[in-house]
Amino acid sequence: xxxxxxRMEKINKFYGRIHALRDxxxxxxxxxxxxxxxxxxxxxxTLIKVLSGAVPLTSGNILxxxxxxxxxxxxxxxANGIETIFQDSALVxxxxxxxxxxxxxxxxxxxxxxxxxxxxxxxxxxxxxLKRVGITKDIPPETPIAALSGGERQxxxxxxxxxxxxxLIILDEPTNNLGVAETQGVxxxxxxxxxxxxxCIFIAHNIHHVFQVVDRIIVMRGGRVVAxxxxxxxxxxxxxxxxxxxxxxxxxITA
Amino acid sequence: MQQRTFLQSFVSKPEFGPLxxxxxxxxxxxxxxxxxxxxxxxxxxxxxxVELGLIALxxxxxxxxxxxxxxxxxxxGFSAVLMWTLFNSEMMPLGVAFLVAIAASLLIGFVNGWxxxxxxxxxxxxxxxxxxxxxxxxxxxxDGFPQRTWNAEGNLFANVLAGxxxxxxxxxxxxxxxxxxxxxxxxxxxxxxxAGNWIQASGGNPNAARARGxxxxxxxxCLFMASSAxxxxxxxxxxxxxxxxxxxxxxxxxxEVIAMVVIGGTVLTGGRGTIIGTVLGIFILRVMRNxxxxxxxxGLAYNIFIxxxxxxxxxxxxxxxxxxxxxx
Ligand SMILES: Nc1ncnc2c1ncn2[C@@H]1O[C@H](COP(=O)(O)OP(=O)(O)OP(=O)(O)O)[C@@H](O)[C@H]1O
Ligand SMILES: [Mg+2]
Numbered sequence: 074x075x076x077x078x079x080r081m082e083k084i085n086k087f088y089g090r091i092h093a094l095r096d097x098x099x100x101x102x103x104x105x106x107x108x109x110x111x112x113x114x115x116x117x118x119t120l121i122k123v124l125s126g127a128v129p130l131t132s133g134n135i136l137x138x139x140x141x142x143x144x145x146x147x148x149x150x151x152a153n154g155i156e157t158i159f160q161d162s163a164l165v166x167x168x169x170x171x172x173x174x175x176x177x178x179x180x181x182x183x184x185x186x187x188x189x190x191x192x193x194x195x196x197x198x199x200x201x202x203l204k205r206v207g208i209t210k211d212i213p214p215e216t217p218i219a220a221l222s223g224g225e226r227q228x229x230x231x232x233x234x235x236x237x238x239x240x241l242i243i244l245d246e247p248t249n250n251l252g253v254a255e256t257q258g259v260x261x262x263x264x265x266x267x268x269x270x271x272x273c274i275f276i277a278h279n280i281h282h283v284f285q286v287v288d289r290i291i292v293m294r295g296g297r298v299v300a301x302x303x304x305x306x307x308x309x310x311x312x313x314x315x316x317x318x319x320x321x322x323x324x325x326i327t328a
Numbered sequence: 329m330q331q332r333t334f335l336q337s338f339v340s341k342p343e344f345g346p347l348x349x350x351x352x353x354x355x356x357x358x359x360x361x362x363x364x365x366x367x368x369x370x371x372x373x374x375x376x377x378v379e380l381g382l383i384a385l386x387x388x389x390x391x392x393x394x395x396x397x398x399x400x401x402x403x404x405g406f407s408a409v410l411m412w413t414l415f416n417s418e419m420m421p422l423g424v425a426f427l428v429a430i431a432a433s434l435l436i437g438f439v440n441g442w443x444x445x446x447x448x449x450x451x452x453x454x455x456x457x458x459x460x461x462x463x464x465x466x467x468x469x470x471d472g473f474p475q476r477t478w479n480a481e482g483n484l485f486a487n488v489l490a491g492x493x494x495x496x497x498x499x500x501x502x503x504x505x506x507x508x509x510x511x512x513x514x515x516x517x518x519x520x521x522x523a524g525n526w527i528q529a530s531g532g533n534p535n536a537a538r539a540r541g542x543x544x545x546x547x548x549x550c551l552f553m554a555s556s557a558x559x560x561x562x563x564x565x566x567x568x569x570x571x572x573x574x575x576x577x578x579x580x581x582x583x584e585v586i587a588m589v590v591i592g593g594t595v596l597t598g599g600r601g602t603i604i605g606t607v608l609g610i611f612i613l614r615v616m617r618n619x620x621x622x623x624x625x626x627g628l629a630y631n632i633f634i635x636x637x638x639x640x641x642x643x644x645x646x647x648x649x650x651x652x653x654x655x656x
Pocket of ligand 1: 091093111112114116117118119
């Protein structure tokens, strides 16, 4: 079995008095795509926000390749090889596609004193990346994000996660608002990411999308993980739906 | 989008409106009084222009990052008073007093930035408080009296900073050169550098910027310091040019500077800024001030015109924005 990339142990998270995560354990192995399912408010976004440094945890441990880490900010998480595409995608509307793709990691030319952006290099890789996420329409990389459709924005956010060699890529409902071609682009990206040695956590309400790409399914309900080893090859979508709603006892399947 | 003609994309630029307005203004004043474009008048207008202009350049960057600074007018007055008080009391030579004044303004800018970014207080309140503190200090230490300034004639330091010399019959002020250099530098920083990208991102979507590892707080603190330092420099240049250091000088400048910046097309809410637009905005207001006096309108009516220009330009920018969004 592949080695553990991420281990989250006994994670608890309180928002004031709301207990959003209750003793959650979660493991992601290398080269593995994990689907994270659960109804609205189950705690999925909270869990991955903890893992991506966006919100602090109340108690618990996070280990990356067996080493304990503290993720105090998203920058910390990025530095530890964890890239996240948030549900409310985090782009700067006034900046161009290319500049959003490289925000925080801009390529520089002409020495650090001049601090000059290598705009040509940014534009060239931006064109390349947009093609890979299935934007076949010819959108110039200088276009500001504000001029894009919701789906195109999502695609840009995904393209951004692709370009840096992160070991774990987290996608929180990346197929929301997407058209057919763009959804296929996202799913293709997830497969490609695994084939090139990355791990993914994939959150979506559309179970069909999840079934198409994941190796393993984890289900959350009421802040707890209620099933964490569902094999999509040996389970039906209906069974998973019943676990999500709590109608089916999990041991029947996970056994 | 690709099929737009050159003319269409030029018209949709934020700098287009201010450019047209400036050209119109020059034509109107010139047709009323042909002395308006005479060399002495141009030189005179330029020398006034750059002092507020220096502040406006820094304010453009700060406003692009989503903040603004109301304390610049008081720093303008305070710095000159501080420098001349230190020099007059024979505590230090002028050059050192200058550095002390700049350092004090950097500290003021740092405190502004710290309150805004670390305590999360809106810049309107922080810099309003700072305005009162700094202006109050200037009035208190001077008892409200102007400071003696010595005649700057012949001092190398004063000449480099604020001297003037003649090119033919045209009187060129050193401060104009400083302003031109600062404008080019600010334009370069905003449009071509990593720092500029961070400035725009900090104003456009600070959470997104932070999530990518952009240090939003440090970016803003640096810009508050730059705006304060520019106000200080401008106040000192002005005191040398006019041979006066008055604790009340610079009163109301903050609003005029912000007006220059927004007339030029930089948005008050951050994310988008233009140095070219600001330079146009600076000239629009200074030409207006100079022009209405030359054609015989009482100077007291100046504010009516400025207010009308601000309202008109805002209406124009919003109209262009809507036109753009509806795809025309
Ligand atoms: N910032 C917050 N402050 C207070 N409570 C919060 C906050 N964010 C989430 N919660 C609460 O935590 C619980 C889990 O929310 P979370 O966003 O993790 O759910 P989710 O599984 O991602 O749901 P969805 O499928 O709707 O995105 C919910 O009860 C929610 O109300
Ligand atoms: Mg969610």
